[in-house]
Amino acid sequence: MTHSLTDDLASGALADVLADLAEDAARVILPYWRADAEVITKADDSPVTQADRAAEALILARLQARYPGVQAVAEEAVAETGTPDATQDLFWLIDPLDGTRGFIRGGEAYTVNIALVQGGRVVAGVVSAPATATTWVSGLRDGSPVALRRRFGEGWQVVRVRPRPDAPQAVVSHTMTDEEATRLAARHGCAQWQGTDSSLKFCLIAEGRFDAYPRTGPTHEWDTAAGHAVLEAAGGRVLAEDGQPLAYGKPGFWNGPFVALGG
Known part of the structure; x- marks a missing residue:
């Protein structure tokens, strides 16, 4: 079923859509973690695994099904086909597994990333950390932007930067x-x-x-x-x-x- 991306962005519904998608991609990644997944070296000498590719395939398919026609710029697709000649005013930026080197080492600090760009500015985004089952997303509360965090399967909590301390x-x-x-x-x-x-x-x-x-x-x-x-x-x-x-x-x-x- 297709939906209006601009409506979901304006209503705040996009936050839950992106969070659910990122967490589903995290579940795709987790079976590869600390499982000696095959590592492939890309043309730029950076590593990629089947986890990167499987997560990206899921994200692209789900975004296309819900918001057809919206351009997506995704890391692994760009590695295979090159950067697009131009971008639409509204487009997705996707890194299905950021921190691949650490992921290969068995570290926990790797993430799923989906963002929406409009007019050169980022207007929505989600970061999900599969190893700790934690997601952060940009959302709306009472019409105002807020950052939200949740553990997988739990409710949202508002998070905010701290005032700059004396010893930052x-x-x-x-x-x-x-x-x-x-x-x-x-x-x-x-x-x-x-x-x-x-x-x-x-x-x-x-x-x-x-x-x-x-x-x-x-x-x-x-x-x-x-x-x-x-x-x-x-x-x-x-x-x-x-x-x-x-x-x-x-x-x-x-x-x-x-x-x-x-x-």
Whole structure:
């Protein structure tokens, strides 16, 4: 059965639709986790597994069935067929399994990511962490944006960024050296930092556990869009190097340096 995407976005119904879909994709992924899944190396030397591909296939099929005709830009499809020449004003950005390297190692910090972009800005998104059975989504309460978190099968709780403390803490990419992480955290006023994988970093800021996520290395838009949506709904910001909100639909879907900030 098809539905109006704009109506679901305006009513807030899209939050539950995306959360249910991301959690179903998480259930597809979990049997591959810590099961010695086959690892394939893509042309850019990044890894992909059957878990990535199975989750993406589910997400694309379900979105197309409910919202036919809406363009979808998904990581594994792009790896196989290349980036589209142009994007619609309204399109999906999908990373079915962010943090694949950590997933292969057996780590817990990997996520399912689905975001909706309109006019170059992210307007909705969901991040689901299969290993911890936790989902974060941008939603609406009484007509106002909110970030929501739930454990699979449980009710929603509102989460919000914390006011910037006297000793703010940064969360950074797990791949950084200690020296790099310390220098980058200090650049944004943080004396302490912690490393982790995937878009989980945006969600940890959104729920008030950290204050900044600075990134200098390149990322793709599907790596950031869903987490960006959740963090903005929680009262945070994601800023490009020029101080403007990080935009989407850029050439090649590449991000430059950015920082995600809480209160």
